[in-house]
Amino acid sequence: MGGSVIIKASNLVKWFGEGEARTVAVKQVSFEVQYGEILYIVGPSGSGKTTLLSMISGILRPNEGSVVVEDQDIWKMNDDELADLRLNKIGFVFQDYHLFPRLTTVENVAIPLILKKMEWNAAMKLARDYLDIVGLKDRADLQPVKLSGGEQQRVAIARAIAGQPDILIFDEPTASLDGDTGRKIVEFVKTNILNEKRAIIIVTHDSRIYEYADRIMKMEDGKIVGYESGYENSQQHEK
């Protein structure tokens, strides 16, 4: 059973500010993510979803609690070890993509490879392959600004998967996309990227894509308020 858990978060607490101004964004949250699953985190704006994602991915240090990723207690690591964890185990698709406007699409995708010290030409070649996977091979030498929103999203996905991470994290991936594009992207990720050695976590409040979730974790006011299976939810949604 323990072997099927890729992320184990225990009693996570995070607050911002001090004294009167203190807001507790995440309150005593514990949960697990299994290998091979797509977990959604849903909840109203300000309920602590991004804060929680940041703590389980080695970006934001919790005030209390622990995060174990593939048997490593990540908040006992130093900054460089955390950077290596993010580089090697985790792929991010940021809400507003954060592509480099001065680099070409293929160079953007190659960033994790270059950070992994892969030789330049080899990195470019591999990055092209990943662009091909997301169906953007012919856009490789354009700058990201020349691409549509959905295409930029796919570039961000190609960059996130290029480093071969075990955990893919999407923060509101479809927020700025129309319904069809959003569904296509999540469907694509589920069929082409997800496998038994990986897990995908998606933060969203887009119910149109709920049908692709294995589990949906609901948050409110910094706490988990329940789970639903994605399939059930989408049935309700369609009624």
Place this chain on the structure above:
Amino acid sequence: MKPVSGIYRVALKLLMNDKSKFTALLVGITFAVFLMVMMMSMFSGILARSCAPVYNIGAKIWVMDPAVNNTNSSIPMPDYILSASRSIPGVKYAVPLYFGSALIKLKDGTYQAATVVGLDDATLFGRPEMLEGRIEDVFAENAFVVVKDAEYAKLESPKIGTEFEINDNRGTVVGIAKVASSGLFGIPTLYTTYNRAITYIPSARFTTSYVLIEPKSEADVPGIQKAIAKLGYEALTRDQFVKKVANFYTFKTGVGMNIMLMTAISFVVGLSISGQTFYTFILENIGKFGAMKAIGAKGNELISMILVQAVVTSLIGYGFGVGAASTFMIIAKWRVPGYAAQLTYQTLGLALVMVMIIAAVSSYIGVRKVLQIQPFDIFRG
């Protein structure tokens, strides 16, 4: 290429593909380097000119009145200094040198000032290299040797045999000489014998401008200097004399201070233009650096990216600046005979140091900013 070079390549692309910022940075640094190099070259040119006689005469030790601060304002010394010098232990030989100025009356009746160097009659120590004629001819009646430098034309380009009037005496050109460096003051130079110089050119009671000493060995130099000091005079090695003259121009005249001020201003202007531009560049890309950090770039990798951006830009600007300054000087030398700027290794080195300071300061600001970013802030959008 080493594998690590990838992030540097990314760093350079980030900067260079931002054409307007990159151009602004280059222009700022190029401009600053150009001005700094020009200022310093002009200054070293002036210094080299001001020390020209010291190099041209070539003596190892110069004895002079302590109040002398540049070659052309020599203060005559009594004759006993020469004989006293000759009896100092460690002195191989000592000769007098006359250094003064005279008025030459040209054929058209106008007057031209000239520097007259009077060489010791017995040895002709400090003799120039001859282009035409023989130096020994300087012993002939009324004989003078004319130096063919940038100022030669001011004497109406005389030839061997040309006659002229010098301070109401007759003079005849018996030879044309060349010297290693020409003087600062833009007046022609004539060589003659010491005795003719002091008889043709009216002077005060004392006549010896300098006593030139050849020591038996380097080790004798300090002893000689002490002995001369006891007489109330000063014995300087060639380098010390050059330094004294340089210090005079640098600190006691407006020339040095003004040029140093201009150099400092160019430095500050360059620093602020490029520091400011680089800082704006970092600020505009702060989100991208944050994303890099979130993806897994380590602190020292981001630092080295910024350093590479700053150093490479500075070196390119340095190259352009030095190139522009050299081109300017080459054209100026070609158009203006006697143009006094010279580009020395010290100037190049000093400008490089200043450019590296500009790069260091600019990147320090950028590095601090980038290390402060929290990837979480990027994550939240």
